[in-house]
Amino acid sequence: MKYSSIPSAQTVIRHCKANGIDNIVISPGSRNSPLTIGFSEDPSFKCFSIVDERCAAFFALGIAQQLQKPVALLCSSGSALLNYYPAIAEAYYSDIPLVVITADRPPQKIDIGDGQTIRQENVFDNHIGYSANLKLDIKNTNPLELSDTDRVKQASIQKHNDDQLVKSLEAAFNNKTPVHINIPFEEPLYGVVDMPIISSTTATRNEKELQVVEDLDSYIKLWNASKRKMILVGVHYPDEKVQQLLDSIANDPSVIVFTETTSNIHHPNFFGSIDSIIAPIEKSKDKEGLFQKLRPEILLTFGGLIVSKKIKAFLRKFSPINHWHIDQKKANNTFYCLSHHFKVEPNHFFEAFNKGIVAQASDYFSYWDHIKRGYQIKRQAYMDQIAFSDMLAFHHIFKNIPQRYQLQLANSSTIRYAQLFDLDPSLRVFCNRGTSGIDGSTSTAIGASIVKKEPTLFITGDLSFFYDSNALWNNYMRSDFRIIVLNNEGGGIFRILPGQEDTENFETYFETVHHLEASHLCHMYQMEYQKVENEKELDLALHTFFEKSHNPKLLEIKTPRVLNNKILLSYFDFIS
Structure with a gap:
């Protein structure tokens, strides 16, 4: 097996390997060759070659979306990395972990007219979970071959680079976010050695702490006292446990569950075509009265962004008394009425919440379920004509x-x-x-x-x-x-x-x-x-x-x- 002769290249690869980042999407280039050599020579990694950097970034995003773990991207310097930006923004707002590794020119080559050179440090700052700017090695050689003075300088550089890599990978794993690692290389770039010159690196990411659900008694009391509760599920990775926990709420006559196509949540009692409920109300002479009848006292949401513009417009105008959102990381105030954020994953929340809730007598579900069954019949009739x-x-x-x-x-x-x-x-x-x-x-x-x-x-x-x-x-x-x-x-x-x-x-x-x-x-x-x-x-x-x-x-x-x-x-x- 061959290793790049550049210490910082070996360092990046060892941190990725120690933390189980095994899918690497590489776009061709010269400045990133030390990393390309190291990743592609190591059978621990599965490497993919994608020429177009924009496509490569979305390709990596698709892998990370499915595996629910970080995937690494690697490209050369200059405009190459800017093509990553659309996928980085998507990953940032979708909570998908990408490890974006960009090769850079040495600092002294920036802004002097050198080719394929731009200001790369912190370039993704508005849409990145962490930016790690590594330092240039003293020389592209084994630290043991340096003079005593240079060895001290290289040890300081090595410590900085290790610390930055630890912080960036912790952010990727623990916060489900894209991170940027920018690493400068000086020529020669293609040197290889038969043995590693950097000592092995252990896994640095922390295991997730056991999630503790806050005291829910007051929220359960509000829930049980309400006759109109709406659960709205946005983008959500398929999860059998969450599905089962929601199933137990499906027969509560005071609850309606709106699910988007991307929610991956299904039940005969749930409402999957939101716009088919709201659009007819918009066209009704009694629009105000029907929207008031649909208006929930409590809105409980989880999952990612909502597609339906109609449900957003409705809930912004006919605001619930309480809007609670469940997400370990963040709560978007999509409907301008967010009142509480449960910082926990949905399965942990519902495991605790369901123990205390009691089905309430109400016509909330039955009324809107009748509407739903009516439009389902009409939809088929419409398709036939x-x-x-x-x-x-x-x-x-x-x-x-x-x-x-x-x-x-x-x-x-x-x-x-x-x-x-x-x-x-x-x-x-x-x-x-x-x-x-x-x-x-x-x-x-x-x-x-x-x-x-x-x-x-x-x-x-x-x-x-x-x-x-x-x-x-x-x-x-x-x-x-x-x-x-x-x-x-x-x-x-x-x-x-x-x-x-x-x-x-x-x-x-x-x-x-x-x-x-x-x-x-x-x-x-x-x-x-x-x-x-x-x-x-x-x-x-x-x-x-x-x-x-x-x-x-x-x-x-x-x-x-x-x-x-x-x-x-x-x-x-x-x-x-």
């Missing part, structure tokens, strides 16, 4: 996804359509909702797909797909990886939002009308490709789309650009 469109395509897609698939969803229209349908409870659903951007959805899905046994389906719109088309440029796509692209030749989300959708400026600068197809990309990246343009073709394609194949598959569904928004908006009129 509408023309081929995005909405009808999603209806057929969700009916045909095999059980136990990992389902990755792109942002904008895709995640919003998914919110309107009932998905099979065996599906594990994910979407980059931290910043809600379209920029790395495909890369995230591919990264997420390679670390789980179950096959993955990624559903995306055309703009998201073409925007991140470099995601396909890798050697890691599994043969059972599937992509469905809804191609309506533009940004369909902008036709749903208020705007002047019939003007030339709208089509050019908002909708960005195009006539691109995915067939040539599939040919270049050796993916099986199929295109459908009507309901019959879609049904036939879906019957074979998930069958085994030698290569990954992409199904492109062409839908009418100027009809989709009308059919979606008319859905809310129909169920009203």
